[in-house]
Amino acid sequence: MIVKMSKVEIAGPRELLEKVLCLLQETGLLQIEPDTKGFIEKKDAVYIDSFLPDKGAMTERFFLEDLRARTDELFSYLPKIPIKKSYIDPRPIIDTINETLQQHLLACREMIQKKDAYRKELAELDRYNIFLDSVESLLEGLRKTPDMDFIGLTLRDTEAAALLNEFLNKQAAGRFELRTSTASDGSIAGLIAIEKEISDKIKSTLSDKDIPEFKFPFAFEGLTFFQKIELLRKRISEVISEIEAVDMQLESFAMKWGPIYSRVREWTDERLSVLNTVGSVFETRMCFLIYGWMVYENVEKLRGRLTHDYEGKVVLDEMEILEEDLDRMPVILKNPAYFKPFELFTKMLPLPRYTSYDPTPFISIFFPVFFGMILGDAGYGLILLVLSFFMLKKFKKRKFLPDASKILLICSIYTLFFGIIYGEFIGDLGHRLFSLKPLLIERRTSIIPMLYFAVSVGMAHILLGTFLGFATAFRRKTKKEALSRFLNLLIIIFILLLVASLFGLFPSLLTRPLILAILFLTPCLLFTGGLLAPLELLRSMGNIISYARIMAIGLVSVLLAFVANCLAGMTGDIITGIVVAALLHLLNIIIGVFSPAIHSLRLHYVEFFSKFIEPGGKKFEPFRKEGKI
Amino acid sequence: MEKTLMAFAAALAIGLTALATAWVQSKVGSAGAGALAEKPELSATIIILVAIPETMVILGFVVAAMILFGGG
Numbered sequence: 001m002i003v004k005m006s007k008v009e010i011a012g013p014r015e016l017l018e019k020v021l022c023l024l025q026e027t028g029l030l031q032i033e034p035d036t037k038g039f040i041e042k043k044d045a046v047y048i049d050s051f052l053p054d055k056g057a058m059t060e061r062f063f064l065e066d067l068r069a070r071t072d073e074l075f076s077y078l079p080k081i082p083i084k085k086s087y088i089d090p091r092p093i094i095d096t097i098n099e100t101l102q103q104h105l106l107a108c109r110e111m112i113q114k115k116d117a118y119r120k121e122l123a124e125l126d127r128y129n130i131f132l133d134s135v136e137s138l139l140e141g142l143r144k145t146p147d148m149d150f151i152g153l154t155l156r157d158t159e160a161a162a163l164l165n166e167f168l169n170k171q172a173a174g175r176f177e178l179r180t181s182t183a184s185d186g187s188i189a190g191l192i193a194i195e196k197e198i199s200d201k202i203k204s205t206l207s208d209k210d211i212p213e214f215k216f217p218f219a220f221e222g223l224t225f226f227q228k229i230e231l232l233r234k235r236i237s238e239v240i241s242e243i244e245a246v247d248m249q250l251e252s253f254a255m256k257w258g259p260i261y262s263r264v265r266e267w268t269d270e271r272l273s274v275l276n277t278v279g280s281v282f283e284t285r286m287c288f289l290i291y292g293w294m295v296y297e298n299v300e301k302l303r304g305r306l307t308h309d310y311e312g313k314v315v316l317d318e319m320e321i322l323e324e325d326l327d328r329m330p331v332i333l334k335n336p337a338y339f340k341p342f343e344l345f346t347k348m349l350p351l352p353r354y355t356s357y358d359p360t361p362f363i364s365i366f367f368p369v370f371f372g373m374i375l376g377d378a379g380y381g382l383i384l385l386v387l388s389f390f391m392l393k394k395f396k397k398r399k400f401l402p403d404a405s406k407i408l409l410i411c412s413i414y415t416l417f418f419g420i421i422y423g424e425f426i427g428d429l430g431h432r433l434f435s436l437k438p439l440l441i442e443r444r445t446s447i448i449p450m451l452y453f454a455v456s457v458g459m460a461h462i463l464l465g466t467f468l469g470f471a472t473a474f475r476r477k478t479k480k481e482a483l484s485r486f487l488n489l490l491i492i493i494f495i496l497l498l499v500a501s502l503f504g505l506f507p508s509l510l511t512r513p514l515i516l517a518i519l520f521l522t523p524c525l526l527f528t529g530g531l532l533a534p535l536e537l538l539r540s541m542g543n544i545i546s547y548a549r550i551m552a553i554g555l556v557s558v559l560l561a562f563v564a565n566c567l568a569g570m571t572g573d574i575i576t577g578i579v580v581a582a583l584l585h586l587l588n589i590i591i592g593v594f595s596p597a598i599h600s601l602r603l604h605y606v607e608f609f610s611k612f613i614e615p616g617g618k619k620f621e622p623f624r625k626e627g628k629i
Numbered sequence: 630m631e632k633t634l635m636a637f638a639a640a641l642a643i644g645l646t647a648l649a650t651a652w653v654q655s656k657v658g659s660a661g662a663g664a665l666a667e668k669p670e671l672s673a674t675i676i677i678l679v680a681i682p683e684t685m686v687i688l689g690f691v692v693a694a695m696i697l698f699g700g701g
Contacts, residue, residue, distance in 0.1 A: 348673030
């Protein structure tokens, strides 16, 4: 339901404004309106101005904005770990906090710079690491005497390795060994073990042939190949340890100071919110004026609180709601426990206007009925009932699943109910095993009666929707639109009566007067609703026929269940039969949950709600502390 | 012969409308999936848009049922 709202004005002495705003923020009951349209009469407008904050308030605001930015910067340096909640009041110690924050910010900035430098170094060392990983395996079994030298290479492909081998054979036959291995990045690492006396010559020839030696960092110059490898490994491990040490320092800092700074940030936001709201306040020479919207039920509660806290110096007045206010009045939906889960469906729609209707109660009543009418099987209903209980127990703390489970629970009860009416228990199994008979109608054979039944349900639903559309227009005091919708409703009723009389369901004596009435009302409809009004009428007729899907999809469901039982019987083997039937029924249940749900929703969204729901409502957003609901 | 013609007419009534619905839903569905990737809050509108052409096949079904089982 759309909650009844009140338009209010709060007035008091200027010096109490900040305290009043803090109280309003704490209670979170009022949505402050920054626009005076509809709140201030023209004759009073000359005495009322926007509230101008004093120098102190401006200084505080700049200080808090700067504090907020620096707190954000500090948190951007800290690791995202769960921290405790602090309840300190930062106001008395804000100067100390400000100074400490400055020092902590510098310390953290330094730590982050240090970490970044280590990370950069590690990224560079990692390049060598890939080469080292592949070369280390090549060193096994090689002669490591002082007369030997080693040359590391990165080769393009295996063909290049073969060419290099050929070249070395020519230059130093029998005095070298070339080993290659594929590195983790796909390149080929090569290692030439060669006698020291010819190594310089080979190195320079390789350089001339554009086969460069693997270059170690400049600081490693003058060391042997093995010393370079050892030093590189040592440095990598040192850098990793340093990064870990910085991370640990930051983490321990976050554990120690995070709760305090988090509370400071929260408090800063609250204060800034109060200071920013001053921009939506108005003033006269002596008083401040706050205009806004609140839930009607809470008016007395807030009035009492203001009178009590400020000894009658601050007053709350309820103002008259004008016609022009209706379009901008905020909307809040509140539903009883039974309807609440169905808000899952209505949340997908835009918020209705204040003068319109909350679609939740309608969808809560009709959705399970349509679902039950389509699936209508006592056996399936029982299975879904068990499933919904299981889901309710298992997914208690999930976001949407508890609501979905409650909807399924209600729908399963209706499925069970319609199953008994149709005499269906897992298709015709109930009839075969327990001679279950339909209470009212057998869907599988009564196709045309079921079609009439479905269309009749649609007729009632659409007529209700059209009537609600008329009521909405009437409440909005748009007379022409209300008249057009009323005529639309009348013509639909007359057309339906005419069809009934033509089919012999109604006295044929009325046929002629009905035709005359329709012919008379249609031009009136054109005058009130415009040229498109007859099209709307045709759309309504189409909408009614669209409810035939209740019967059509239901028929598919019952036939699938029947086929499952027949196929099971045809197998001739009890176990195979049970397996076949179970699989087909499982498939039917899965289809039977999704298909009726989607089509029932569609019948509401497209056919029913389009008749009376007016989207475009503004969400009620009271002035309150962050995170308070 | 008359029975065959009736069956053929019913098949045409449901077959053609089913094809038309499928074709429109494929167009609306693919465009809707694209829109949903950009704006997930449009889910209700997309469901409505995808479901609108279904009325055709439902009307086809009603006509077919009337032909086969004689509504009058």
